[in-house]
Amino acid sequence: MQGDIYPNSCSAEQKKALWETVSKAKASDDQQALKLIDLILCAPNAKENRNTLMSSFGKRVRKESESTSEKPRIKTMVVTERIVASTMASGNVWNTRLSAERKKISLQYFVNETCVKSATFVHSHSKWTIDEIGEACD
Secondary structure, eight states: OTTOOOOBTTSHHHHHHHHHHHHHTTOTTHHHHHHHHHHHHTSOOOHHHHHHHHTTEEEEEEEEEEETTSOOEEEEEEOOHHHHHHHOOTTOOEEEEEEEOSSEEEEEEESSSSEEEEEEEEEETTEEEEEEEEEEEO
16 A cells, blocks of 8 residues: 555454454453454455344444545445445455444454545444444545
């Protein structure tokens, strides 16, 4: 990306670093959170995986999109299989950043040179739910 080479975020070393961030934050139900992160970043974009990921969304999701020199566009959208599929990186992902708290995890990841995607999860009622997704492109 822009002349720099980043390791794939699905490599064992990169996954370990992400897992350590979640663990250090003492995130609730950390194993459930890690499965959700792995689904977004590394799982193949297959129907079974999309269905599993879809169950981690509410009925609606807040989506923020922005492009260089444009104002961010924020919408609340009904979750569809298309939205779920567009959230998945399917192993083609690098330069992933994760911030974790006990009840909130924010994930940012690159799937190409011009766009960074994001997903924010919150923990409520013994379950991690994706409540916001985003994309910022040059």
